[in-house]
Amino acid sequence: MQKQRIGVVGGGLMGHGIAYLLAAAGHEVAVFEPDAAIRASLAKRLRAIADLLGDDAAALQRVTAHEQMAPAVRDAGFVFEAAPEKLPLKRRIFAALESAVAPDTILASNSSAIPTTEIGRDLAHRERVVGTHFWNPPHLVPLVEVIQNEKTSDAVVRATLDLLRDAGKAAVHVRRDVPGFVGNRLQHAMKREAFALVSAGVCDAETIDTVVKEGFGARTAVLGPMEQSDLVGLDLALDIADVLYAHLDRTAAAPALLRERVAAGKLGMKTGEGLRKWPPGEADAVRERLSRFLAAQAKARKRNTG
Numbered sequence: 001m002q003k004q005r006i007g008v009v010g011g012g013l014m015g016h017g018i019a020y021l022l023a024a025a026g027h028e029v030a031v032f033e034p035d036a037a038i039r040a041s042l043a044k045r046l047r048a049i050a051d052l053l054g055d056d057a058a059a060l061q062r063v064t065a066h067e068q069m070a071p072a073v074r075d076a077g078f079v080f081e082a083a084p085e086k087l088p089l090k091r092r093i094f095a096a097l098e099s100a101v102a103p104d105t106i107l108a109s110n111s112s113a114i115p116t117t118e119i120g121r122d123l124a125h126r127e128r129v130v131g132t133h134f135w136n137p138p139h140l141v142p143l144v145e146v147i148q149n150e151k152t153s154d155a156v157v158r159a160t161l162d163l164l165r166d167a168g169k170a171a172v173h174v175r176r177d178v179p180g181f182v183g184n185r186l187q188h189a190m191k192r193e194a195f196a197l198v199s200a201g202v203c204d205a206e207t208i209d210t211v212v213k214e215g216f217g218a219r220t221a222v223l224g225p226m227e228q229s230d231l232v233g234l235d236l237a238l239d240i241a242d243v244l245y246a247h248l249d250r251t252a253a254a255p256a257l258l259r260e261r262v263a264a265g266k267l268g269m270k271t272g273e274g275l276r277k278w279p280p281g282e283a284d285a286v287r288e289r290l291s292r293f294l295a296a297q298a299k300a301r302k303r304n305t306g
């Protein structure tokens with residue numbers, strides 16, 4: 001693939017990982033980050049990724065950090081926006097981008113939940129606005145959902161999929177800009193049921209985690225739910241659905257359990273308690289375990305793809 005100039009807007013948690021993986025794929029990446037301290041820490045954070053993955057740090061030479069947006073996106077073929085999740089802010093950024101780039105520069109938003117239909121509503125060239133939903137951390141989790149909104153052209157979707165696949169990502173085409181796209185809808189359908197089970201006293205939060213990690217989660221990375229249904233046979237899948245689905249939670253609102261914990265200041269690892277208790281050191285151990293696991297998988301994938 002031809003190497004591109006790529007702009008990244010926002011050099012925070014997601015932006016620096018996106019910058020890393022595109023630079024590692026050989027592109028020139030310019031990051032616009034308005035916060036001086038975050039901008040100053042970019043090089044160190046990129047180097048930490050290279051160290052974690054055992055990569056050659058030469059790719060980092062291809063990343064530059066910018067205080068202003070225009071120089072970061074000038075002549076870019078793609079711009080990936082990874083600024084805070086606020087619609088008015090993202091709209092302002094996209095309006096500024098439109099006046100700073102060529103009419104055919106692809107403008108991608110990493111928004112988790114805001115439809116790009118809304119973000120790009122006032123632009124003149126809406127066919128080049130596309131959703132690219134990376135998963136955290138973007139340099140380690142393979143999936144990117146490429147979301148086509150009602151105005152996005154097929155050519156823009158194709159070019160975005162090509163760029164991301166060439167960079168080693170498992171990029172999938174989401175054909176409609178629905179809330180939560182595909183991945184978060186699936187993830188939150190499971191979480192809704194988990195909250196309901198704990199609220200009903202069927203099991204505690206720790207048991208939910210054990211059931212997922214040691215049960216179907218143990219095979220999920222190599223066997224998706226549709227493959228699994230075909231593996232066991234759709235006749236069995238139908239029998240189970242007939243008996244079970246009427247009992248699954250269908251509450252059309254955030255669960256009371258979640259609301260109560262938040263109201264009580266129990267926000268999870270950052271406050272020492274959420275759905276589970278987190279004594280000092282245990283939260284760090286979870287973070288470390290996750291990072292090591294994802295890095296080992298990323299390295300293994302790289303070895304397997306040569």
Ligand SMILES: NC(=O)c1ccc[n+]([C@@H]2O[C@H](COP(=O)([O-])OP(=O)(O)OC[C@H]3O[C@@H](n4cnc5c(N)ncnc54)[C@H](O)[C@@H]3O)[C@@H](O)[C@H]2O)c1
Nearest residue numbers: 010011012013014015035082083084085110111112134136
């Ligand atoms: N964190 C996640 O797990 C995750 C996963 C998928 C998608 N996302 C989405 O990615 C986007 C970024 O999230 P994040 O977690 O990296 O947030 P973050 O707060 O770590 O990073 C956002 C960065 O944008 C910068 N910023 C603020 N105003 C800006 C402006 N006007 N122009 C450019 N940059 C600006 C901030 O200084 C910050 O460095 C959000 O839309 C979020 O919903 C996050």
